[in-house]
Amino acid sequence: MEVTSITNGIIIDHVDAGMALTVLHYLKVDPATTKLALIMNADSHALGAKDIIKLEDVEDLNLDALGFIAPHATVNIVRGGEIVEKAKPELPQHLVGVITCKNPRCVTTSETGLEQRFHLANAERREYRCDYCDEEAER
Numbered sequence: 001m002e003v004t005s006i007t008n009g010i011i012i013d014h015v016d017a018g019m020a021l022t023v024l025h026y027l028k029v030d031p032a033t034t035k036l037a038l039i040m041n042a043d044s045h046a047l048g049a050k051d052i053i054k055l056e057d058v059e060d061l062n063l064d065a066l067g068f069i070a071p072h073a074t075v076n077i078v079r080g081g082e083i084v085e086k087a088k089p090e091l092p093q094h095l096v097g098v099i100t101c102k103n104p105r106c107v108t109t110s111e112t113g114l115e116q117r118f119h120l121a122n123a124e125r126r127e128y129r130c131d132y133c134d135e136e137a138e139r
């Protein structure tokens with residue numbers, strides 16, 4: 001399989017198998033308006049199976065959610081058909097406007113306009129908790 005096939009954009013590799021659509025959702029990528037290719041359940045030496053997401057003509061992407069949702073992912077920046085940069089997502093200290101609190105009694109569910117804010121509570125367990133009510137984030 002070719003490494004790229006896009007000219008300019010982002011390739012997110014080593015996404016856990018079956019998670020590609022969830023990743024798109026969390027990254028707020030709209031499949032209806034974005035040139036993208038998904039490869040799902042590709043063979044992977046490291047993971048057994050993996051998903052790959054190729055996004056053409058996408059430069060600005062908030063990748064904070066990746067560390068949360070796809071911790072094994074590799075981000076490849078492609079320019080002119082070549083990978084010019086590789087990065088591993090980090091676990092951000094704060095996730096703002098990425099996930100929503102599932103606690104029905106949380107102030108963010110009753111008050112509109114409040115930003116959804118989570119903080120990294122335990123890096124080892126990749127555990128995020130709501131800034132307002134301390135509810136653990138669900139993936």
Ligand SMILES: [Zn+2]
Nearest residue numbers: 101106130133
């Ligand atoms: Zn909350």
